[in-house]
Amino acid sequence: MGIRLIVPGNVRHGSGGNKYNAKLAEHLAALGEDVQTVTVDGDWPVGSVADRRRLADLLDDGGPTVIADGLVASGAPEEIARAAKAGTNVWILSHMALADHHGLEAKALAAATGIICPSEHAAAELRAKHGPLHIEVAKPGADSADISAGSEPPHLLAVAALLPNKRQRDIVQALGELQDLPWTAALVGSLDADPAYAAEVAAAVGHYGLQDRVTITGELSGEPLEEQWHRANLSLLISQSEAYGMVVTESLAHGVPVLVRQGTGAVEALGTTEAGAALDLSGEKALATAIRAWLTDSSLQQDWRNAARTARQELQGWDATAAVVAKAVMALAR
Incomplete structure (x- = not known):
């Protein structure tokens, strides 16, 4: 199954959302999924008419399944709805609720095939703002690392x-x-x-x-x-x-x-x-x-x-994150 992952081009620092997106793509591919990550430039979360047109093009020819970062997708409900109506399974990866644009976000989330959140906290925030939603929680993984030696002074x-x-x-x-x-x-x-x-x-x-x-x-x-x-x-x-x-x-x-x-x-x-x-x-x-x-x-x-x-010793890896996402999107793709 092909998955197109759409990520924002206007977050250029090392954000948690950027890292999550990259790790998700890497570990979906490790599970055998055909993943294409596409960066879409624009003044997100709403973007200009031209920005949203570029997003629409990526949604329309993204194949059966698209996962779009919420920073891009949550301000573009018409584009999400059009792609979903045309038969694309459009998942919104909502790292956190938008601070503004409540109405646009509500319509985009309602139009999406489903929503992926990185935590129960993020999912609860979305439900508190917008009511019942189809949300899958895929918590971030953690890479293995050496134990810190610490310092003196601390x-x-x-x-x-x-x-x-x-x-x-x-x-x-x-x-x-x-x-x-x-x-x-x-x-x-x-x-x-x-x-x-x-x-x-x-x-x-x-x-x-x-x-x-x-x-x-x-x-x-x-x-x-x-x-x-x-x-x-x-x-x-x-x-x-x-x-x-x-x-x-x-x-x-x-x-x-x-x-x-x-x-x-x-x-x-x-x-x-x-x-x-x-x-x-x-x-x-x-x-x-x-x-x-x-x-x-x-x-x-x-x-x-x-x-x-x-x-x-109890931290989950990114393979577990990807497995949750793959199971959710594959179930609806069928």
Whole structure:
């Protein structure tokens, strides 16, 4: 069975959605599926008339099954409906609900053959916004990784593009209140996704006098990223909203515990282990208090590290993700 995977061309930094799409294509192919990944440029999630026309062309000649990233598809209900009516099975891969364009998204999801979400949290958000929907949950996998050696003093790691939603400025502010304790930290992620916000984060590092303790690395991959994980003792993903947070399972794959924000999909990624904590960050000092408690309690550090290493052994691979998707789309293709 042929599957065309349509992905957006206007997300150029290393986002979780981009990684999920690439891993899904790779592991669907490993299962024997004929997968074609096509990037469609445009000002998504709505796009211009010309953008939507290009999308329509890709939907119309995509064969029996198309999986379209929600950033592209959720703002194009007419194109989705037309392709579905013509006999194409159109699945929308909704990494997270659109912040805007409620009406367009509702119509697109209703017109689609089915919807794939990366987490129960993301699926629940869609249902809360749009009512009952045919959703298959295919949680992200995690690549195997070496266990972190850690550092002395402890090294804190936040891996995410520098974007307001990811709240790196809050991390810097919290670290600014912990200068009486030994630690180092790195903020690893694209500086180009939102240059103005990246500049604000850099300014905050300067404001608190943390230039010698907090490194803003930019986006890393391969060995440089692995070096950061090898040094890490604790990772942080305190996004205001998060569909899942693949960096959480990436952290656990390295045996590194994680702090996440309550009420986000990152809690689902962390699971029921004690490999970190889901924090109520409504209070101004909550993050600094949580990090201080960890930095000053060697038993807590050991407990979290042990739990992260246990969780590491239970992570599913991307083959399981692809199997869920293949089973869903193949059932309806028949």
